[in-house]
Amino acid sequence: MHKLDDNRAWLLIVPVFALVAFNAIIPLMTVVNYSVQDIFGPGQRAFIGVEWFREMLRDPTIQAAFIRQMVFSGLVLAIQIPLGIAIALLLPRSGWKSSLAIILIAIPLLVPFNVVGTIWQVYARPEIGLLGRAINAVGFDYNYTASPVAAWVTLLLMDTWHWTPLVILLAFAGLCSIPQPYYQAARIDGASRYAIFRYIELPKLKGVMTIAVLLRFMDSFMIYTEPFVVTGGGPGSSTTFLSIRLVNMAVGQFDLGPAAAFSLMYFLVILLFSYVFYTILKMNSRA
Amino acid sequence: MAEITISDLRHAYDGDLSDPSKLALKGINHVWRDGGAYALLGPSGCGKSSMLNMISGLVRPTAGRILFDGRDVTDLRPEERNIAQVFQFPVLYDTMTVAENLAFPLRNRRIAPAQITRRVNEVAEMLDLGPLLKRRAAGLGAADKQKISLGRGLVREDVAAILFDEPLTVIDPQVKFDLRRKLKLVHETLKLTLVYVTHDQSEALTFADQVVVMSHGEVMQAATPEELYDRPSHSFVGRFIGSPGMNFLPCALDGNQIRFDGGTIPAPALAPRPGSQLTLGLRPHAIQPADAPTGITADLIEVEDRGPWRIADIAIGTNHLKMKLKDDVPLPSGSFPVRFDPDATLLYADDLLTGDLRHAQA
Structure with a gap:
């Protein structure tokens, strides 16, 4: 057979x-x-096709949350990727100092998400938090429960503290995998420190940085726990990101139909963005 | 172009010179003549790459001086020494084209663009890289990549020397031959001092005018390939060069006889220092079966066929030796008399060559 x-x-x-x-x-x-259904109660439902999808796309609160989410992820990538590479470049490549630095840097990655939120919620409080009091003492009026700018700064600081270590670890691993003769040849060729970074280190980091950008994009685009703990989406709705809006809809208002449509679009958007990022970065490394 | 002088070079990677047995280099003196082709040959870990990196300036020796044409360069950085170095694995700037790779050392030195273009074209012409100039360097084969690494060294005018650190390791055997010939050609055209580090003796012996054999941080012998083969000055060189290496037969001087386990031969007019450990050194071709009794009897153990010749494992007394026979020499069997070629029978005292038996039988 x-x-x-x-x-x-x-x-x-x-x-x-x-x-x-x-x-x-x-x-x-x-x-x-x-x-695809409108559910009124147990046993009472009606098929309504793509109506929820249409409604979700037209919902101004979701549109605003989407724009907020894009800006947040954009800022996260713009801050954490260069910062991670810069710190990785400054680390010693071998010896006990290197191991110690890596351990210290990796600690934030081990902290549970809602603990991270709680730490920063307290740390950044203007009346009792070390950071909050310090910023106010320098003369800035800083209160993340009252000012949207302060709330955003707090969330970005927290996310940078929490996740830059991942970028550092990936960049450090990439740098450590560059064979010594590359540096030796560059010295013989008389390359400056900048030229070594631009023509040896950066090209060799492309692979791991593709992964770092993808991971940081996906994670930041799905962020929920930390802003939920720190700001709860406020003040107003200034830090209501997509996932917070979704949970409000599904659990708070119990709108299962619209929330399901929203979830599916959320999922597809992440899939689409990740695919686009991946394709662009792959194309760059081949061209 | 330069004559490179190395004077009392000592190096310890931890910077501590107090224990001589732990040094990576143990006091090396050598002169690399201007325009000479040298091979640095030795087993892994003998210090040959360390020495190369000191000549190029990548490693600073703990003690000793390095002179280029009499000028002390010990404290100069690699880019100030005008050295071309090719590493074991091809080093390329992946994002650049071949032309940009070749131009890189000149751009770093802020040479005028017109002159850069001229030099890049000259070097590409010499290394047959012309058609590849516009290609991205990352996609090329290992042989082309090595040529680019070499080219980056050659674009600078007045290169003092080209240093190779086992550059053919990652090259396919078929391409190896062509690339080696190309390297040799570049050397002959440019008359540059060339130092070639390798652990492959056939590569060293075919490439170099002079081979420097190193072991444990010391130069054992620096000589032409013929000399290394015919008259190794140290028993290490005898064992290391040749396949199979030299046979060594512990012996003692007894009046005018050299006595060893399994036979005697007439002694030469040599007076080695009393009390030194004597050995006879014989290349496998220096031992041949004899028609009549010679006072030395060998037992055949095993024969290995190597095409135009055969290598016979024999025992003389309790000593095991290798004998190299042309394939038209009839193969003896059992016990048979052997003779030692007096021109090629060398006497070593404490591992150092003291003489041969040529004069003894006259």
Whole structure:
């Protein structure tokens, strides 16, 4: 019998298929199911097609949250990627100092998300927090519960503190993998420190930095816990990001249909952006 | 172009010279003649790459001086020494084209663009890189990449020397031959001093006018390939050069006889220092079967066929030796008499060459 005609092969993929079905396909389909129905109560529902999707796209609070989310992710990448590379360049490449520095730098990564939020919520308070009092003492009027700018600064500082270490670790690993002869050849060629960075280190970092940009984009685009703990989306709705808006809708208002449609679009947007980033960075490294 | 003089070069990677046995280089003196092709040959860890990196300035020796044409360059940085160095793995600036790679050392020195273009074209012409100039360097084969590494050294005018650190390791065997010939050609055209580090003796012996054999941070012998083969001045060189290496036979001087386990031969008029450890050194071709008894009897153990010749494992007394036979020499069997070629039978005292047996049998 020809290999392709042996139907028993299907049996062998059943376990994997069942596993994927239960942890991915069925939950996702539940969301899809909600997103195309209007649910009034148990047993009372109506199929309404893509109406929720249309409504979500037109919702001004979601549009505002989307723009806020884009700005936040853009700032996160613009701050953390260069900062991470810069710090990685300053680290010693070997010896006990290197190990110690890496351990200290990695600590924020080990802190649970809502603990990070709590730490900064207290740390940045204008009346009792060390950071909040210090900023006010220098003469700035800083109160993240009252001023949107202060709230944004606090969230960006917190996210930078929490996640720049990841960029540093990736950049450091990339730098450590550059063979010594590259530096030796550059010395013989009389290259300046800037030229070494521009023509040796930066090109060699491209691979790990692609990963760093993707991870930081996806994580920051999905951020929920820390702003929820620190600002709760305020003051007003100035730090209401997509996920906070979504949770308000799904859990707070119990609008399951619209929330399902929103979730699916949220998911597709992240998928799309990640794909675009990946393609652009891949193209650059091949061109 | 330069004559490179190395004077009493000592180096310890931890900077501590107090224990001579731990030094990476143990007091090396050598003169690399202007325009000469030298190979630095030795097993891994013998200090040959360290020495090369000191000539180029990448490593500063703990003690000793390095002179280029009499000028002390020990404290100069690599870019101030005008050295071209090619590493084991090709080093390229991936984002640049071949032409930009070649121009890089000149751009860093702020040379006028017109002159850069002229030099880049000259070097590309010499290394057959002309058609590749506009290509991105990253996509090329290892051989072309090594040529670019070399070219980056050659674009600077008045390059003092080209240093190679095992540059053919990652090159395919078929391309190796062509590239080696190209390197040799560049050397002959430019008359540059060339130092070539390798652990591959055939590469060293075919490439260089003079081979410097190193072991454990010391120069064992610096000589032409013929001399290294025919008259190794130290038993290490005898063992290291040649495949199989030189046979060594512990022996003792007894009146006018040299006595060893399994036979005697007439002694030469040599007077080695009393009490020194004597050994006979014989290349495998210096031992041949004899038609009549010679006073030395060998037992055949095993024969290995190597095409135009055979290598026979033999035992003389308790000593195991290798004998190299042309394939038209009939293969003896069992116990048979052997003779030692007196021109090629060398006497070593405490591992150092003291003489041969040529005069003894006259």
